[in-house]
Amino acid sequence: MSSADYAIETRNLTKTFKGFTAVDDVSLKVERGTIHALIGPNGAGKSTMFNLITKFLEPTTGTILLNGKDITSQKPAQIARKGAVRSFQISSVFPHLTLLENIRVALQRRMHNSYHFWKPESRLDVLNDDARTILTQVGLEDSESVLATELPYGRKRLLELATTLALEPKVMLLDEPMAGMGTGDVQRVADIIRRVAKGRTVLMVEHNLSVVADLSDTITVLQLGAVLAEGSYDEVSQNREVRSAYMGEADD
Structure with a gap:
């Protein structure tokens, strides 16, 4: 090879x-x-x-x-x-954002003007369907409105996997x-x-x-x-x- x-x-x-x-x-x-x-x-x-x-x-x-x-x-x-996208041993999610919001942050890369945190949150609503699809892939579709800090450890690691998937590795x-x-x-x-x-x-x-x-x-x-x-x-x-x-x- x-x-x-x-x-x-x-x-x-x-x-x-x-x-x-x-x-x-x-x-x-x-x-x-x-x-x-x-x-x-x-x-x-x-x-x-x-x-x-x-x-x-x-x-x-x-x-x-x-x-x-x-x-x-x-x-x-x-x-x-x-x-090539990596995860880390230590939690790398935003604890005070919801699961849906965490995935939307990762998905912003698709918009080619990513991470403009000062702009209205509503501009990211176009990412909601894709974010929900990713949450479903990792079995977190029932928790999209939960703050990441409230997740038990195992589900937090699933969220980290979901944010990795959002980067389309x-x-x-x-x-x-x-x-x-x-x-x-x-x-x-x-x-x-x-x-x-x-x-x-x-x-x-x-x-x-x-x-x-x-x-x-x-x-x-x-x-x-x-x-x-x-x-x-x-x-x-x-x-x-x-x-x-x-x-x-x-x-x-």
Whole structure:
């Protein structure tokens, strides 16, 4: 396969902080239209990889490609405009806006004069139908008038997913979408990710191995900033080094 066949590709990506190597010569290939999981123990470099790919961090060395195009020198906003949109571990919604209003803020990009907060709110009413469609996609259609701050944690994460969808991503980077969720919420969010991933590429960091096994086409395991193993869940889960490093099992 050529570079154009991959939604995301990194070549020999390295990031050092004052002598500490957080990401060590990582070459990653994420096939277009797949769900690709990035897993590993705490400190493995997963979130740093996300920050490098979306250019919230500058790499020390290496190259980053999006759909075969070199984006190594570009800024986060440029990459988002190219269709690669990420979520964050920490809540990134507007707590004192309603769910509908949160989605409308994200949808303003379509108007090509976005984020003019000083103009009348009524000018955004043209976005209401699309905002409601997105809320329905994530199962929040019954809560459009609720303030985001009033949502329980699991539903707040669904709202974050909805705002990500509102940016019309071709590539979604989800940073621990199940973090802190109860069992019921985990299954709901997993089902929604599977549904909205159709026609898109998803790269996600996730600690919940049952979710990773259920959703992922390919898994890359990081340890100490380097690639330890890669393959299907069955392949990586049977890897002795992975079982030792990630699952805490002793190597025989």
